[in-house]
Amino acid sequence: MIRTVLGDIAPAALGVTDSHDHLFFASAKLPGQELDDPAAAEAELRAFAAAGGQGLAQWTPMGLGRRAGHLAALSEAAGVHLIAATGLHQAGHYPPETLTPLLNGLAERFIAELTEGLRQDGDPDGAPLSARAGLVKVAGDFHQVDRHASMTFEAAAAAHHATGVTIAVHLEGGTHPLGVLKALDGVPASSVILGHLNRFPDLGPHREAAEAGAFLGFDGPSRANHATDWRLFDCLAALIESGHTDQILLGGDTTSAAGRAASGGGPGIPYLLTDIRARVLRDFGPDVADAFFLHNPARAFDTDWQA
Structure with a gap:
C-alpha cells in the first residue's frame, strides 16, 4: 500500500505522479522565499491536477514549515493524492533552537509520524494528526555523509526496518549516491530514492546506483537549481539505453516562493506535466512516459x- 495523508491506497490508484515537490517549505538557507501560503499551495495543486496530475510526494520533513495540518484538506480539495514526509534535512536548514529538540529520539519520532500521525512543526511532541507520513526524507552533504547525515541515516534505517518505509535522500549537488547507499546499511537499495541526480550529471554513478537497485530521482527545474537543466534529457536517454527506464522518477522540486507558478515567477509544479512530461512523450514515447x-x-x- 501507499500511505497518503487521507489514508492508505493501492499503488495502482496513485496515478500520474510528481515524485518530488514541496507545497510548503521554509528553510534558514532561503530567507524570504518561504512556501507558506495555503491558498497559493491549493492553486498550485489544482493547476497540477488540471494538467493531469493525480499524485504528489511532498518531501518537506519535520521542522521546515510543512504545514501538516493543511495537507489532508488540500489533498481533498484538489483531488490529488499527497504523500507526506517525516525525516530531517541538513542541519543548516534549521535554526539551532528548532533543530536541537528534534534530535532527541530521532528514530522514534520518524516511526511515530509514519504509524500514528504527523506532528505540527511548532509542536513536535504534541498530539498526532490523522494524516500520517508515507516516506522518510533525509539528506547527505556535498560528496560525503557528514556527522549529522550519519545520525539521520541511522534513524531512517531504523524507521525502515520497523515499518518497511521508502527512504528519500537529498543528494547535495547531486553528489555521492553510491556512498549514500552504503551509509544506509541494511536498507535494500530498492527502498531508496536518490534525489537531485540531475544536479551532478555524471552518468557513471547514475548507472551504478541503478544497477544496485535504487530509484533515481531527477527533479526540477527549480528556479534555485537550474544550472544543469539542459543535461536532463541526456541523462534520461543514457539510462533508458542502458536498461534502467523502470527506476527513474521525475519531480518538480519547487522550493521557493519565486519558483511557484500560482504566486511567483514559476515555472511551478504544473510545468512538470505541461512541459517535461510533454517532451518525454515526444522524445521517448508513451511507454517511457508511463x-x-x-x-x-x-x-x-x-x-x-509492518506497522
Whole structure:
C-alpha cells in the first residue's frame, strides 16, 4: 500500500505522479522565499491536477514549515493524492533552537509520524494528526555523509526496518549516491530514492546506483537549481539505453516562493506535466512516459507496511 495523508491506497490508484515537490517549505538557507501560503499551495495543486496530475510526494520533513495540518484538506480539495514526509534535512536548514529538540529520539519520532500521525512543526511532541507520513526524507552533504547525515541515516534505517518505509535522500549537488547507499546499511537499495541526480550529471554513478537497485530521482527545474537543466534529457536517454527506464522518477522540486507558478515567477509544479512530461512523450514515447510518471512512482512509494 501507499500511505497518503487521507489514508492508505493501492499503488495502482496513485496515478500520474510528481515524485518530488514541496507545497510548503521554509528553510534558514532561503530567507524570504518561504512556501507558506495555503491558498497559493491549493492553486498550485489544482493547476497540477488540471494538467493531469493525480499524485504528489511532498518531501518537506519535520521542522521546515510543512504545514501538516493543511495537507489532508488540500489533498481533498484538489483531488490529488499527497504523500507526506517525516525525516530531517541538513542541519543548516534549521535554526539551532528548532533543530536541537528534534534530535532527541530521532528514530522514534520518524516511526511515530509514519504509524500514528504527523506532528505540527511548532509542536513536535504534541498530539498526532490523522494524516500520517508515507516516506522518510533525509539528506547527505556535498560528496560525503557528514556527522549529522550519519545520525539521520541511522534513524531512517531504523524507521525502515520497523515499518518497511521508502527512504528519500537529498543528494547535495547531486553528489555521492553510491556512498549514500552504503551509509544506509541494511536498507535494500530498492527502498531508496536518490534525489537531485540531475544536479551532478555524471552518468557513471547514475548507472551504478541503478544497477544496485535504487530509484533515481531527477527533479526540477527549480528556479534555485537550474544550472544543469539542459543535461536532463541526456541523462534520461543514457539510462533508458542502458536498461534502467523502470527506476527513474521525475519531480518538480519547487522550493521557493519565486519558483511557484500560482504566486511567483514559476515555472511551478504544473510545468512538470505541461512541459517535461510533454517532451518525454515526444522524445521517448508513451511507454517511457508511463514508466516515469505512473508505474515507477507506484512501485517506489509502495510499502509492505509492518506497522
